[in-house]
Amino acid sequence: MKLLKPLLAVMALVFSTWAIAGNVPAASGNEAEVVWQALKEGAQVRTTGTAPFADQAINSYDMRTLDWRNDYLSYGMFAALFGMIGAFIVFIAVNGISKLSDGYSGKLVYRWSKFDLFIHWLGAIPCLLLIITGLTLLSGKIIIEPLLGTAVFAPMASLAKPIHDYMAIPFMLGWLLMSVKWAKNQIPEKCDLGWILVVGGYINFGPFKGKHPHAGFANAGEKMWFWTFAFGGAVVSATGVILLFPDLVEPSRTLSMLALVIHGAIAIVLTMFSVIHIFMATIMSEGGMECMVSGYCDENWAIQHHDLWYDEIKAKGELKYKD
Numbered sequence: 317m318k319l320l321k322p323l324l325a326v327m328a329l330v331f332s333t334w335a336i337a338g339n340v341p342a343a344s345g346n347e348a349e350v351v352w353q354a355l356k357e358g359a360q361v362r363t364t365g366t367a368p369f370a371d372q373a374i375n376s377y378d379m380r381t382l383d384w385r386n387d388y389l390s391y392g393m394f395a396a397l398f399g400m401i402g403a404f405i406v407f408i409a410v411n412g413i414s415k416l417s418d419g420y421s422g423k424l425v426y427r428w429s430k431f432d433l434f435i436h437w438l439g440a441i442p443c444l445l446l447i448i449t450g451l452t453l454l455s456g457k458i459i460i461e462p463l464l465g466t467a468v469f470a471p472m473a474s475l476a477k478p479i480h481d482y483m484a485i486p487f488m489l490g491w492l493l494m495s496v497k498w499a500k501n502q503i504p505e506k507c508d509l510g511w512i513l514v515v516g517g518y519i520n521f522g523p524f525k526g527k528h529p530h531a532g533f534a535n536a537g538e539k540m541w542f543w544t545f546a547f548g549g550a551v552v553s554a555t556g557v558i559l560l561f562p563d564l565v566e567p568s569r570t571l572s573m574l575a576l577v578i579h580g581a582i583a584i585v586l587t588m589f590s591v592i593h594i595f596m597a598t599i600m601s602e603g604g605m606e607c608m609v610s611g612y613c614d615e616n617w618a619i620q621h622h623d624l625w626y627d628e629i630k631a632k633g634e635l636k637y638k639d
């Protein structure tokens with residue numbers, strides 16, 4: 317029994333050397349099966365290599381994780397970005413945007429501090445770059461290369477990798493600051509249900525037309541985005557760190573492969589929500605973009621979209637106009 321482990325290790329080394337040379341005919345007999353089984357279970361060998369986990373004879377993760385990545389996530393990521401953009405273009409063409417019922421008042425009300433603007437863009441700009449480079453890394457080989465050719469895809473991919481790695485740092489900082497600082501304004505309230513039932517008043521026909529549901533500082537849609545971003549950002553950050561530093565985690569690469577699949581799946585969700593968020597802020601909600609440019613919003617925008625918040629700051633004497 318004592319001798320079994322070293323014996324297996326020697327056999328594993330011999331077997332893996334044959335395998336690398338590509339000279340192994342179909343494995344035959346019990347011995348080969350025992351060795352192969354031991355290798356798949358992570359049997360250690362002794363080598364002169366000094367790299368971390370050099371004694372790990374072969375990677376023993378479940379190969380199906382690569383299939384999930386290639387067969388589902390790569391297409392999912394592509395569909396999340398371009399499918400959502402396409403869906404929004406059609407939606408706006410059919411439905412139109414949400415206009416300010418009483419037009420612009422011309423009076424700007426304080427909503428976000430300069431620090432809030434800073435942390436928003438600290439997270440948002442890297443997030444957009446992570447989405448674009450992440451798409452190149454995840455869907456590139458399978459969708460982009462066949463479409464654009466290797467000559468275009470190769471430089472794209474080699475640029476995408478370092479950008480993706482480095483942008484993770486400001487993204488994580490922005491994510492942490494936004495998640496901690498803004499959480500108190502994003503707690504679900506009773507009025508959120510009313511907002512959801514009329515889809516925020518953004519549908520311009522049928523029984524929804526002209527509806528302006530009640531909302532506090534954040535409405536139900538913004539809250540859904542915030543919590544998806546807060547929890548999704550946590551998972552995408554944690555799995556990203558595992559992928560950047562696999563040797564810190566474990567030798568079999570099982571966890572790394574799991575991290576790869578989870579990272580891609582959550583990135584798809586974040587991409588879909590990001591597209592919705594950007595369309596809502598820039599095109600869909602007239603006057604909304606001003607909030608993240610100057611930190612102020614038009615008074616009529618505040619009354620139409622965040623009436624409970626507007627009433628509250630007015631009642632407390634905290635309503636502050638831009639000079």
Ligand code: HEM
Nearest residue numbers: 439440443444538541542545590594597598604605607608
């Ligand atoms: C061009 C891109 C973007 C634009 C124009 C934009 C615009 C805005 C605006 C105007 C608001 C304030 C909404 C309000 O005051 O009620 C906001 C809030 C927010 N943004 Fe962005 N944003 C962009 C990208 C992103 C990205 C990529 C992220 C993710 C990192 C992000 C995360 C957030 C979060 C968590 C909030 C607070 C929740 C909310 O109020 O919706 N934004 N953004």
